[in-house]
Amino acid sequence: MAAQLYLEDLTPGTRFTSGEHALDEAQIVAFAKAYDPQPFHLDPETAKSTFFQGLAASGWHTAAITMRLLVESGLPLADGVIGAGGEIEWPRPTRPGDVLHVESEVLEVIPSRSQPHRGMVVVRSETLNQRGEVVQRLTPKLLVFRRPSETVPK
């Protein structure tokens, strides 16, 4: 089990790699029906004649899977993965059969001036498929807390 990290444990360059998630057609279609009902996410046949030239996962599905990978294994933060926002980019489609994992790197650690017990951490999280191709690039700003003082002898 990964260590549970606090603000003071993170420095620019700290890297993490998540476990894997195997994606299939049924998952792609189920997510699309619920949240992104467009032909290229819903039906493999219809998808062939669209821009995607075949079934592709909703970008928000890729984002949701990425979040699960970060929460479960990809970003071992003691108080959870709490994002204020960030940049997201989908350089290529996620496809049925893809096996995804997330590689993250801390870019910046910004202690809060007004709230000494916390800070913002900028991370770059790349979601890659089984060929090592980046299907999503996310640069979240995360709210990260310091280790509670009672657990650290002064």
Next chain:
Amino acid sequence: MAAQLYLEDLTPGTRFTSGEHALDEAQIVAFAKAYDPQPFHLDPETAKSTFFQGLAASGWHTAAITMRLLVESGLPLADGVIGAGGEIEWPRPTRPGDVLHVESEVLEVIPSRSQPHRGMVVVRSETLNQRGEVVQRLTPKLLVFRRPSETVPK
């Protein structure tokens, strides 16, 4: 039913308003179990003692609901809502009982130089709750196609 729009129908300042989505605790917990299993998204009681001080929807759940609202009523694009990426920000939590809608405005229309049949459109899509508070601010870059030439007499 909204008009189906093409690249040439959009100009900076064009605005759209989506229908509504009513969110409840069961939806929040179900999404969190599948994609963002953290205490503040899973259990109302445990959530009280977290940063969120009560159950909050995963930001990716708010994003997914926003996408559904955009696809079904909020961005009537003829060839679909195809995002290459963008900036996302969650200025405040989405809560059980919130009724969400999305207000969008075209910021920029950039015809492609190499691909004359398409272009990029930058949109600002704000997701608001029933009190008019912004719960998500998304600035997607969308791939938008021109009207097929056979349907427009030259």
